[in-house]
Amino acid sequence: MINWFKNIGPGVLVAAAFIGPGTVTVCTLAGVNFGYTLLWAMTLSIIATVILQEMAARVGIITQKGLADIIKEQIKFPWLKKIAIILILSAIVIGNAAYEAGNISGASLGISAIVGESYYIFYPISIGIIAFALLYIGNYKILERSLVVLVLTMSISFVLTAIITKPDISLMFKGILIPSFPKGSMLTIIGLIGTTVVPYNLFLHASLVKEKWKKQSDLTFARKDTYISIILGGFVSMAIIIAATSIQGYEIKNGIDLAKGLEPLYGNFAKYFLGIGLFAAGITSAITAPLAAAYVANSCFGWNASLKSLRFRFVWFLILALGVLFSSLKINPIEIIKFAQVANGILLPVIALFLVWIVNKTAVLGTFKNGWLQNVFAGIIILITMILGFKSILKVFELL
DSSP states (O other): OHHHHHTOOHHHHHHHHHSSHHHHHHHHHHHHHHTTTTHHHHHHHHHHHHHHHHHHHHHHHHHOSOHHHHHHHHOOOHHHHHHHHHHHHIIIIIHHHHHHHHHHHHHHHHHHHHHOSTTGGGHHHHHHHHHHHHHHHOOHHHHHHHHHHHHHHHHHHHHHHHHHTOOOHHHHHHHHHSOOOOTTOHHHHHHHHHTTSOHHHHHHHHHHHHHHOOSGGGHHHHHHHHHHHHHHHHHHHHHHHHHHTTOOSOOOOSHHHHHHHHHHHHTHHHHHHHHHHHHHHHHHHHHHHHHHHHHHHHHHTTOOOOTTOHHHHHHHHHHHHHHHHHHHTTOOOHHHHHHHHHHHHHHHHHHHHHHHHHHTOHHHHGGGSOOHHHHHHHHHHHHHHHHHHHHHHHHHTTOO
């Protein structure tokens, strides 16, 4: 464990990326509406995320290239290559610009829970300034350590919130291990999986590991970092579901409503724990989303830019600025978000297929390519992502 802390890194940033305000909201609704019964969906999500992110990390370390770079190299047909690049850019860059408003709004709500709403107009700008400063420094180690602190703060906050609700241990383990599908739960199950198995994290992870590790022998450290970070991140999501199961008689729509619902039973501690957790969840995602978009644009356009490059900074600044703008004006970019959901619904199974194809190529990974057991698990995950993508698209067009 001590060695892991010395080599802690990209895995924590991936966990920071998938535990955002959207995840907090979906997990809250899962706990309020279905109790412990959907915890198994988080178990499934954790397993799927670990497997896919390990593949992405392996590609990044062995090839010392971004995932988009490898996809471009391996697609030999020009027209197919262009379609892939457009799809990736649309879903990751434009999608992240839309969701950035949600990340910043979530962090702002966290501050509101702690200090009140009187100065809400200044919260998004303040969060934007913090994110800008960390990204502009352009030092990977500083960025990494800052996010580690925020993730640990978020994790402790949500876990403490779950503990003070005194969960039913037997029902909790039953929910974690035994799948069930209560009436009306399908969209929540899709949401739990969809907010954890995130397409842009595959690109982010492949790019970040090559910033930290340069040798093939470092793959051992990367795997430990991936497994521990994502499993801990999954436990944090479970803690939110567990905390929400104790709420009765309140209309719950987001994390702040959860805080209000817990306050009569558990006092101000619940409000403060949740407020700090939601703030940390929002600001970590507000940093990682622009960073991921910049890495993807960097690979797709073949810039080969560094963290301090003007082009790289322009992409993340644009996404951060749009997030601050939409959050400050309380504009809900519905059409953009719908487009992002459709694109992500298509992108997730497509990228998963590309990823499995790449990690099976000897020309790319040599002796580090997938084994048969890894391919069996990957095949199951791809099937799940295809169903998830199809359901997501139907949901957007209100055909469910």
